[in-house]
Amino acid sequence: MQFNADLIWTITSFILTLLVFTYLFGENPVFRFVSALFIGVASGYFAVIIIYQVVLPRLVVPLLEGSLIALIPLVLSGVLLLKLSPRLSRFGNVSMAYLVGAGAAIAIGGAVLGTLFGQIKGAIAAFEPQINAAGISPVLLILEGGFLLLGTLATLTYFNFGAKNTANMGPRRGLIAAIFAWIGKFFIAITLGAVFAGVLTAAITALVERSDFILQTIKGFLR
Amino acid sequence: MKSPLSLTVAIVVGIVILIGYFVPSPSLAAIRTPMLNWAMTLAGIASLVAIINLIFGVHWKRLRESGSKQFFSAVVILSFLVTLTAGIFFGPSDSNYQKVVTAIQVPIETSLMAVLAITLAYSSLRLLQRQHNWMGLLFFLSVILFLVINSGVMAFASDIPILQVLLSGFHNVPVAGARGILLGIALGSLATGIRILIGSDKPYSG
Numbered sequence: 001m002q003f004n005a006d007l008i009w010t011i012t013s014f015i016l017t018l019l020v021f022t023y024l025f026g027e028n029p030v031f032r033f034v035s036a037l038f039i040g041v042a043s044g045y046f047a048v049i050i051i052y053q054v055v056l057p058r059l060v061v062p063l064l065e066g067s068l069i070a071l072i073p074l075v076l077s078g079v080l081l082l083k084l085s086p087r088l089s090r091f092g093n094v095s096m097a098y099l100v101g102a103g104a105a106i107a108i109g110g111a112v113l114g115t116l117f118g119q120i121k122g123a124i125a126a127f128e129p130q131i132n133a134a135g136i137s138p139v140l141l142i143l144e145g146g147f148l149l150l151g152t153l154a155t156l157t158y159f160n161f162g163a164k165n166t167a168n169m170g171p172r173r174g175l176i177a178a179i180f181a182w183i184g185k186f187f188i189a190i191t192l193g194a195v196f197a198g199v200l201t202a203a204i205t206a207l208v209e210r211s212d213f214i215l216q217t218i219k220g221f222l223r
Numbered sequence: 224m225k226s227p228l229s230l231t232v233a234i235v236v237g238i239v240i241l242i243g244y245f246v247p248s249p250s251l252a253a254i255r256t257p258m259l260n261w262a263m264t265l266a267g268i269a270s271l272v273a274i275i276n277l278i279f280g281v282h283w284k285r286l287r288e289s290g291s292k293q294f295f296s297a298v299v300i301l302s303f304l305v306t307l308t309a310g311i312f313f314g315p316s317d318s319n320y321q322k323v324v325t326a327i328q329v330p331i332e333t334s335l336m337a338v339l340a341i342t343l344a345y346s347s348l349r350l351l352q353r354q355h356n357w358m359g360l361l362f363f364l365s366v367i368l369f370l371v372i373n374s375g376v377m378a379f380a381s382d383i384p385i386l387q388v389l390l391s392g393f394h395n396v397p398v399a400g401a402r403g404i405l406l407g408i409a410l411g412s413l414a415t416g417i418r419i420l421i422g423s424d425k426p427y428s429g
Contacts, residue, residue, distance in 0.1 A: 038327075038331045055267070096229070201374075209333060213330075
């Protein structure tokens with residue numbers, strides 16, 4: 001086996017993989033060591049990326065080029081850094097307010113234009129014969145679209161926790177809302193199951209890939 | 224009113240950026256675009272503040288306290304400083320720096336994902352043991368069904384029309400549920416965003 005830099009990094013990856021897998025025997029100091037290493041390297045790398053892609057090109061370079069408008073984000077950034085000090089942190093509230101205001105506007109825009117319009121359009125499109133595959137009978141199309149619409153409405157109803165106060169039994173949902181919410185529970189259970197299966201499939205794929213890596217590395221050592 | 228300046232900044236910035244989504248005016252875009260750029264810069268600086276707080280606010284403090292956590296905090300600080308110094312010295316696009324970082328990051332991330340497979344399978348079985356109701360059972364049956372479908376075992380169904388219709392029907396259930404959940408999230412985001420823009424919620428005044 002030739003000894004080179006690639007081999008060193010393959011051995012490093014192999015050891016790190018085995019150290020993470022020790023978690024299967026329960027929480028242990030070796031696993032905590034790898035977690036600490038991961039957090040340190042990830043945060044260091046993220047800090048480097050921020051310095052090279054945000055601080056230098058967006059704050060330092062425009063200022064060196066004489067752009068006065070660059071003073072505004074520089075001042076806001078400087079004030080935001082005061083959040084690190086418990087005594088001075090309240091001065092950073094202005095920058096946080098700027099971020100929260102911009103974030104709220106982006107969230108509203110994304111929710112309305114991206115999700116609400118998009119999903120409502122999707123619900124309507126389920127009934128449109130020209131969008132769906134040719135050859136499907138109109139009755140089947142209406143049934144399928146109606147089923148999707150029922151599921152969507154029932155799921156939404158489940159998340160509506162508004163209730164009327166009844167005399168003897170405390171706050172209760174109306175009859176129609178209660179029926180829809182019950183149907184919604186059925187759709188939510190199946191949806192979460194499908195999502196869970198997707199995550200599990202991705203995790204199993206990673207498990208297969210890592211197991212294969214361990215086997216191939218051991219084979220390589222034995223050759 | 225705790226801080227009228229912060230409130231004014233949040234409302235003005237939010238409304239200018241929001242109007243820009245619906246009113247395509249060049250003069251508005253001239254104000255909105257730099258405002259969005261400043262927000263991106265601030266988001267980056269906020270992440271940097273979070274990292275500095277994690278390293279020096281949490282782990283540095285823990286290093287001075289006695290206890291078993293000292294060693295792990297030292298590992299966090301040391302690996303952070305080495306990665307940061309090397310990154311600043313060589314630059315993030317340096318191929319050797321990239322190789323070293325990915326040789327540590329990728330195997331740990333993938334192995335954690337692999338460990339997750341076993342942890343998730345174990346926890347879902349425990350959930351089934353504890354949740355003796357129809358929703359828990361339905362969740363478990365759905366997981367099994369979609370694992371079977373995802374595995375590709377049902378590929379032969381494309382030759383059998385009835386089975387194909389049945390599978391399409393199964394696929395429609397999570398589509399409808401996910402659409403309902405997404406609409407719920409969007410309505411929640413909309414309500415929270417509006418509360419911030421009208422000044423009812425002030426999450427920045429802490």
